Amino acid sequence: MVPRRLLLVGEGNFSFTASLIDTLDPGISITATCLQHPADLEGDPVTQENLQRLRERGVEVRFGVDCTQLPRTLQAHERDFDRIYFNFPHCGRKAGVAKNRELLAKFFQSCADILTKEGEVHVALCRGQGGTPADKPQREWHNSWQVVAMAALGGFILSDVYPFSCETVPGYKCTGYRSQAKSFHIEGAVNHVFTQSSPLEGCQPRAFRVRLGDRCFSCTEPEALAGKLNRRFLEASSCHPVKTINEKLIAELGKHFPLRRLKCSLPLLSQGGTSVLPPGTCDPVSAFWISLHEDKSHSESLTGEKTEEMEGILSFSECALPKSLGRDGCRAAQEGICEQAELRLRSSLLAHVDTVIQSPDFRPGSLHVLSGPVFRKCHILPFRMPAFHETLFILGLNKNSKDGCLASLLNHLKGSLNNLLTETLLEGSSLSASVEFVLQPNGKDHIIHVKSLNFGPDCTEHLIIGNIITSTGVTHEHQCFVFVSINLDLLAMLVYDISDWRILWTFDNRFLKRFAPGKVERFKSYSLYPPCYVHDISFWLDKKKGFDELEFHTVARAVSQGTVISIQFLGRFQHPETEQVSLCYRLTYQACDKALSPQLAAAMQSRFRREIQRQLHVSPR
Structure with missing residues (x-):
């Protein structure tokens, strides 16, 4: 997408904006912002020179703009940016990784309300800060800014990554080392390009209407097959x-x-x-x-939800239905009894x-x-x-x-x-x-x-x-x-x-746009380096009910909306006195096309604990 409106935040001396305007089409609208107020910048001749140049080119400049509060700063008619730039964000002074992660998280959450649907957020970070394989060398996850996970809090996924090169913006001079006018090293810096993903919570089981012979039935897809x-x-x-x-x-x-x-x-x-x-x-x-319920409304399911037509070429004959839904069922239907059957x-x-x-x-x-x-x-x-x-x-x-x-x-x-x-x-x-x-x-x-x-x-x-x-x-x-x-x-x-x-099952239109009809070519993902979140769970088994590991995996798939990619058995313990058996598993969460935040993964794990207790009759420890 060719950008029409650009927003630059965290501009220190405005040299990036001043350099960028020479590389863009004159028709593109640019808004450059910084956290400082005009009085804080009066003593810097480089900044004043850049500001003068921006005003002459018609660039809108704003001061005192907090990048974590962008919707409050910008009026409704000023939003809908196609691209937002944030170069080398930092909380200032000797702030550690935790504070800088928080800065990124709030920034991405702030961007979500002012970016167009197909817009991009560009974040440049110094070598190693991002915590992705694009960093050479790559830092340990716990010692990085975890930029992809922080972006997920705002609903963003990493769609592209490439080295940050000053050669593409000649004249750019980075400043702000420890809140001073000093420059810092940007050798090996990486530019991260984020786009918005469809909400993970939006993929819920759908209701369908099925025509079998001359009759209609409604059903809901299993939770583990939501969207399938x-x-x-x-x-x-x-x-x-x-x-x-x-x-x-x-x-x-x-x-x-x-x-x-x-x-x-x-x-x-x-x-x-x-x-x-x-x-x-x-x-x-x-x-x-699948539970089938006879549907006489032809428009709504039993729960009142709108239903889709499940299309099929061949209809079932009457003999394919269970006897309870055969022709004798018409008498029950006339008496107001709702017919129901289980088909697989x-x-x-x-x-x-x-x-x-x-x-x-x-x-x-x-x-x-x-x-x-x-x-x-x-x-x-x-x-x-x-x-x-x-x-x-x-x-x-x-x-x-x-x-x-x-x-x-x-x-x-x-x-x-x-x-x-x-x-x-x-x-x-x-x-x-x-x-x-x-x-x-x-x-x-x-x-x-x-x-x-x-x-x-x-x-x-x-x-x-x-x-x-x-x-x-x-x-x-x-x-x-x-x-x-x-x-x-x-x-x-x-x-x-x-x-x-x-x-292959994503609802994101970007997937199909990567393919031409009838043509075979290698796929390039639009969601790079999605983070993994690991959670352990242990529980006591019910001696009378037993334990079905296949159902355990199925519940995990349903609760996590398909984001659990691995279940590893860690061990079995038997209490020496009660002889009660406990099992321990490790679950790894990762999304391939959507923004999965650490908080959402933790919430899914909490729900999983409740669901296995309800459905599998185990007792989480």
Whole structure:
């Protein structure tokens, strides 16, 4: 964005403003401010010379402006700045890191009310003060000004960082060392560019209206999936990277096999399973459950909240509903009884294979393609996702020609995946990714491994991006079936060099603006060096209730709105007298696209303690 109005705060001798005006378009409005009053600056000839120059150029100059109270200083019609500069802030004299952190925190909170929605805040700090990896060398976190964490208190994220160079503003002379007219060393100084993020508290579970047959039901997405349902990333109009990867993969395989693309149904399933696949393929234990309430209002949910339409191509038949919501339910509805049922969100598209292969339109030898979102409870780990997009390839084969066709499919699939994974590699880059099909103990199924160096040494050596399952149909004596399941989100991360899966689900428009439709290029994050906050928790177990660690992770994901990135088991203790068992865990909080402050992380931890006590029946220590 080209700035129209600039605000400079904390100007000591106004030399930065005087130098900056020569580098800007004459049409840009500039307001330069300082904390001192005119009488305090009368004895400095350099400052007076700069002030004279600014007045001649029409720059507005203000004195006695406290950078922590900007909304009070500026009238409503004077706000809406596109860019705010604060060079080398300091409380003065021998103020320590704690006071300077407080100064930064209040400054960012002050900026939030006078900056445009897409505006920027530029803060230059001396070497090491910021506490980010951009500092060379980087100070210890506790000994830095923690600029990113302080900015989060005002709702800002660090979107860019680069060395501060006096050469770009010739004539600039820094002053103010220990509240004196002396200059200070700015070698290795860093300029930090902050932008506003969407509020973290705004991502709450949404209400939906679902049409099943000729009836309407309302439901609310699970708290652990807030913002994940009905996002429509795979629609034709989408330019989401997951959609791009899906289309490229399908197009590659379409060069070698006849394709039949199927439209995906709603992600709601009844309790029935699938008979074609081996037991446990679609594990109901890790499923999210949705409560459906019959909705006769067609406009509002039972709680009075506005609802969104959860769109699906295929509607459920009456037999897909539990008996309590079948046609007999109409009598209860007429008597004023509100119908309710529990349906689960599918954990894999493999749950639909029976419907596909038993359809009269199923064609052996053709590659049937089904794409859509899936949801499953999982432990909090870097590459485990409670929601992701899956593409399922279904191929029906004659048993006599199975081996040759299967080998052909595997070869073309490996080639297509390898082509995608090398598309964004820089010329001469040492980074690489390779696909490997690992045969399973049953001798017929495979796991699709990708060995990638793109994510650095902390990444697991092999990432599982899919499965290949072969199965003999119960009702198809002379046929067998091959099901290839691909995790599109994980594949997109590898191709675009996206290190955090959560960014794929952001509501921030800046994410999609980084991608051109159908084009693959490396992703550059707009939220750099987000800080981590570590909190420990220990609790006594209820002997009668037991402890479900998967639910423990799910509650943490829900309460933290997805900001818990790691849960580490620290230890187990058993009281020698009561024999009561206590567990201790360490939670790490970090946001990938929003401003997460230390205070907000602490508040989430407090709520987490309450929620595990309520939902898991444990007693926090």
